[in-house]
Amino acid sequence: MAVRWDGGTGRQGDRGTGGSGGGDGVRLWQSSLLSGFGELTHGVSLRTGGVGAAPFDSLNVALHVGDDTADVRENRRRVAEEWGGDLRDWVCAQQVHGNRVHHVTTAEKGRGALSYETAIPATDALVTDAPGVVLALFVADCVPVFLYDPQHRALGLAHAGWRSLAAGIVPKTVETMQARFGTRADQLAVAVGPSLGQCCFEVGPEVAEQFDSSHLVRRPGRGKPHLDPYSVVRHQLVACGMPPARLAALPPCTKCRQADYFSHRGSAGTTGRAVALLALLQAR
Numbered sequence: 001m002a003v004r005w006d007g008g009t010g011r012q013g014d015r016g017t018g019g020s021g022g023g024d025g026v027r028l029w030q031s032s033l034l035s036g037f038g039e040l041t042h043g044v045s046l047r048t049g050g051v052g053a054a055p056f057d058s059l060n061v062a063l064h065v066g067d068d069t070a071d072v073r074e075n076r077r078r079v080a081e082e083w084g085g086d087l088r089d090w091v092c093a094q095q096v097h098g099n100r101v102h103h104v105t106t107a108e109k110g111r112g113a114l115s116y117e118t119a120i121p122a123t124d125a126l127v128t129d130a131p132g133v134v135l136a137l138f139v140a141d142c143v144p145v146f147l148y149d150p151q152h153r154a155l156g157l158a159h160a161g162w163r164s165l166a167a168g169i170v171p172k173t174v175e176t177m178q179a180r181f182g183t184r185a186d187q188l189a190v191a192v193g194p195s196l197g198q199c200c201f202e203v204g205p206e207v208a209e210q211f212d213s214s215h216l217v218r219r220p221g222r223g224k225p226h227l228d229p230y231s232v233v234r235h236q237l238v239a240c241g242m243p244p245a246r247l248a249a250l251p252p253c254t255k256c257r258q259a260d261y262f263s264h265r266g267s268a269g270t271t272g273r274a275v276a277l278l279a280l281l282q283a284r
């Protein structure tokens, strides 16, 4: 089933899509903004409905975190089934918290879908305009950023932890879409998936100094500053020329909602990953 996020108001509406209908099956978070585009499919997996044992319980879909490979493949198969696509269409990356963007072609379908070794090396953002290619990146607290250019039917998906945010992965993804597909930033629709919120994103001085103070929240008596990654993404997109209203509402915080989401910080670093998926439907 899909968990449709309306953000802002804090409401989370459930919309059945043939899943279990309860809280224990495979579930996908979706943005209401992007759900408005009928030619697009997207989502982020929640952590329930899988076969994994602690600390990967239960729907870990990442092959690089020490989980059992057979369990991960089964979980990916379940997510693909709930999502309504084929796992062999996924294109995954070996994510390194950098800012490299890769243009995915139809010929690359299946890279990283069943083994880590075949994933696209050293890459944290994927773009494509090929219908049927499923962009797939893995997250647990890091910010999944979904970009859609409805004019040129082009997609971008970025994995943005603080290092990648500071290294400009969001504007680099926009620039790559501009260069490859003719995308105009003022026509983009963008959603940010479930990720570590400002509420839980405490940072040390070496991280804080990478960002403008307008993105840091300091409260008396709270000690270290907190980084607001949503504010960083919004600021960077607006600087690219995107109207602020084209960014979807603030997503849920993964650390605050660990019953639903894997959180790297919430689990002292050993946990599973969700998958962020983005694709253009193939014309039938």
Ligand SMILES: [Zn+2]
Binding pocket: 196, 197, 198, 199, 200, 253, 254, 255, 256
């Ligand atoms: Zn939080």
